Every structure is written in structure tokens, then in C-alpha cells.
Amino acid sequence: MKVLKTLIRVYVEDLDSGLSFYENLLGIKARSRFDYPEMKLELATVGDILLIAGSKEALKPFQNTNATFLVDSVEKFRNYLEQQGGKIIRGIKDVPTGWNMIVKHPDGAVIEYVEHFKEN
Template identity: 35%
Template sequence: MSGNIQAMIANVSVDDLEEAIPLYKELAGDPEVLRFPYKEMQLALVGPFLLVSGPKGNHEAQNATILVGDLAPVLEALDKAGAQIVDAPSEVPNGTRLVARHPDGSVFEYLQPRA
């Protein structure tokens, strides 16, 4: 299963994306910033940081986003462990995602990026 994990991205809730981006760009070595909306929120991917701003509504706070090559073995492992699927797999602008609460209470977003 670990061979399926490609990267882990820290999720950071911020009040103001524009104010927060410069620090995270510097920390990450000045990468290109990818911005995109999700529901009522605005997001910015800055290297290994996903900055999230805006009304969270019923959005589940997540520990991290885990990029995977294939969601199928993730779903199998989550089911086997008794994890709760918070958001079922769905298409989003950058791939297919799901959100799961692990038995220990931690919440992770799993994303299979578009090829």
C-alpha cells in the first residue's frame, strides 16, 4: 500500500490567502502557486502546503491530503480497518478524491490526481 502513496500535503486553514501565500512560498522554495475554488472556499497549493480560506460550512477539517496513484487499494484498506467514509469518491478539478475518518479519529483527504 505505501507504494501507492505519492506525496502528502499539509492542510493549513488561513484567514487570508494573499497574506499567507508569501510565507509558504518562501518555506517551500518559491514554487508556482496553484489556485482553485472548492465549494465556498478558495484554495492555494504552495509546494507541500494546501492553504484553505473561506467559509468552511460542513467541510470536515482534515489532517492532510494524501496523493495516491490509485484510490481502489485505499478504499480496501479503509474498509478493512473500519474507517468511516466522510465524502465518497467524487470528481474535483484536480482529480478524484475521498475523505475518510480513520478509527483513531484522524481525517484525511485521499486524492488520485488526473493523469
């Protein structure tokens, strides 16, 4: 059970302008970009920043989440976090990149846990 990467979430209404700003700021190109049509969102990662784009209405349900942890096993983290007093806000769900869940830590932080699909 391991946290592979921590991503800071930045919420924007326009992904193209957000990408341009953060790519220039960090001096690197986005390593991924994808649509999440079910939630009417577009997402991209630039370094350790996860840009989440959509209308104010589409973004509203996500803005209380403080960060995203990329992990090796969402299932193992679910079991561990429940034992440590975490509250599962939304259980394991299929998302465009693999599986995720939303957990409220005992300190009140709300974190998204994501396990990416295994590449062949």
C-alpha cells in the same frame, strides 16, 4: 496502491496573503492554485502545504480534516481502508483536480485522499 505525497492543510481567509507568507517562508513559489467554486474556496500548494482559503463559514466543514494524501488510486484506498476499519465519511467525488474522498482512520484522524487526473 501508493501514497504519493502528504500535504499539511492550512486554513486561511485570504489566499494571497497566505501564499505570500508561505512562499517567503519556504523560499519557493506555489506550484498550483485553483478555485473550487462549488464550495466557495480557493486552494494552492506551496511545497508540502495545502492552503485552503475561504470565509469562516465556507471553511468550517473542512477544518476537521487533518491532512491530504495524494494517492495513485482513490478506489483501491477506499477498499483497503474499509478492510482496515476506516470509516468513509464522504465517498469518492469529482473535484477540480480529479477525485477525492474523506476517511476517518481507526485512530480517529480524518484524512482527505486525492487522486489527480492523469496527464496525457
